[in-house]
Amino acid sequence: MSSTSPLPLILSLPLAVGTGLAIPVQGRITGALGAELDDGLAAAVVSFSVGLAVMVVVTLVLPGGRAGIRRIAPALRERRFPRWYLLAGCLGAFMVLSQGLTVSQIGIALFIVATVAGTSLSGLLVDRMGLGPAGRKAITARRIASAALTLVAVAWAASPKFSVDAGGLWLLLVLLPLAAGFLRSFQQAMNGTATVHYGTPLTATLINFAAGSLALWMAWLVKAAVAGTGNPLPSEWWYYLAGPMGCMFVIFANILVRSLGVLLAGIGMIAGQLLGSLALDAWFPVPGTQLAAATVLGTLLAMAALLLATVPAPHRRAGLRSPAAEPSGTGAAPRP
Template sequence: MPSSRTPRSRLHHAEPATSPGPPAAAALPPGRSGALPLAGSVAGGAALALESVVNGRLGEHTGSVSAAAWSNTLSLCVAAAAALFLTGLRPAFAALSAALRSRALRPWHCLGGLAGGSMVLTQALTAAALGPAPYTLALVSGQTLCGVAVDHLGLGPGAPRRATRRRLAGGLLAVCAVAFPVLAAPDADHTVALAVLPFLAGCALSWQMAVNGRVDEAAGKHPYPAVLFSFATGTALMAAALVVLASLSELPAPRSGPLWHYTGGLLGCVVVLSAVLTVRRIGVLAAGLGMISGQVLGSLALGPLLGEPPAHQGTVAVGALLLIGAAVLAAPAGDRPRPGPFTPPVAEHPFDGRGK
């Protein structure tokens, strides 16, 4: 009898240690800070600032809808070609399919590209007229305000991140950083009137970052499905817009332009990939504020190249410094997401550990 009790006792004590469950697997390793993903989101924001300039210039000589359609189509082609060089795609798509079947992930989570397509359209419509700095400020206003709500409601991956006093302070500081250069501009009324579309696009961008993060998590933290779906739905939206525009009026005949005007789609790939990879670590608000800092710093660097007056550059520089401080407040090193109600379905799927 003693020999039969010993194995039962060992099994009884070993079970909790070997069954942590999916929420524990989703936790971040101890000792890892958010500095690296925050830097990645800043780099993605700088790419977004350059993308807005590129797509704005392209829209001037091809038409805004045509420019947006080209940019999204190029991004989709790059994402599709990347599948030839990536591994782990089959398990990732199988995990995503299982999450959709179990309703842990809803179909609308896969439609983040609709927001991305609308943002590219606003770039082509307003970026050239507003200039890089005012366009960026309008975009990040909506991005910041919606980022707090998106995180608080838990629309992104993991558990909801409460709107703590520190996060609220970061969001309020970001709003002040955006308001300062806008109110200091000599043509503030004209800038505000044109800025409505990029403001709404910034709200959509926060939502896109959240739902793409959910798709990334459901796919076993493989970023490819989220990136591919993002560009596929954005391209479909722009194709539909082109059809509607062609039925209502004649499409503008494209004029020749420099080759770099056609590279917006490549920059779009960098932006979406950086957002998917950073949201999983630091949340929508912190990743959004890091991207905001990169956008403003990028527009600050692009301003002199595009002929913006030095006085305006000075106010944007102050705003950039305030935004970096806001990002630090919203993403402190010890603030890590805790496991929440959304459980990544990877560990429960039949393919897990087999890849077939």
């Protein structure tokens, strides 16, 4: 099986959940680095830059990575996908930037709910438009219910941690993560499509980190010129793990959207994110963290939403089919 071949459902669903498990850990590390530097934007720059360095090394060392680099120019020359797909990493950078600008004002719980709301809505749209490598997917009642149930689950799980103290500006601040979440599905679709034409997720991930790093460096340079720089970089090695974890997340996300579609891959990673947050709060809590019943029940509801989107709808028995639904003489079954 090639690196761009769709994975079986029995493998891709657990992988989506496992990929989501890394998100809260990465967020914890980036948040700690931002506090150490007294500059959340600088922490995002460090994370993306370290991730870019890792991807450069991996791409040059692995034969598949070098082959993918050679496929970039032909893919662009032959217009196998729109050239603006190269800017997918800027959408990821916008997500990180919106977190740095709003979380301190509206709280991480409301930030998560806003991004999930945007991702759930755009996941349906992106799949319906067929922008991802899995092609067009119909907007069915089951998929709408699954996306809505996921949003309810995240809101329920995060409800004990809501902290909105931004006064009358809170609604305006919520629009940033809402927009970032809406753009996340487009980023995943763009990266997934590029992965198919490069023949490896390594190349799409490399370009993703290059574009995102460039955007973040430009934003940080403007910020530094206006407000100055923060504290010097810390010496502890674990502060720099967020970048490599981000590399793994983007690589697996590129594979998963090929197998599951944008919406279902997103739901699986959201379920993993809730499970990871639950585990961190239970075993490695930060000061002031309490594991509430709503968090546990919301996590279970998110898993139910994942099952709702993946369990196939029951079909009629063969003896009850109408004549129009019978296979043609060629032996090929009609498309559902």
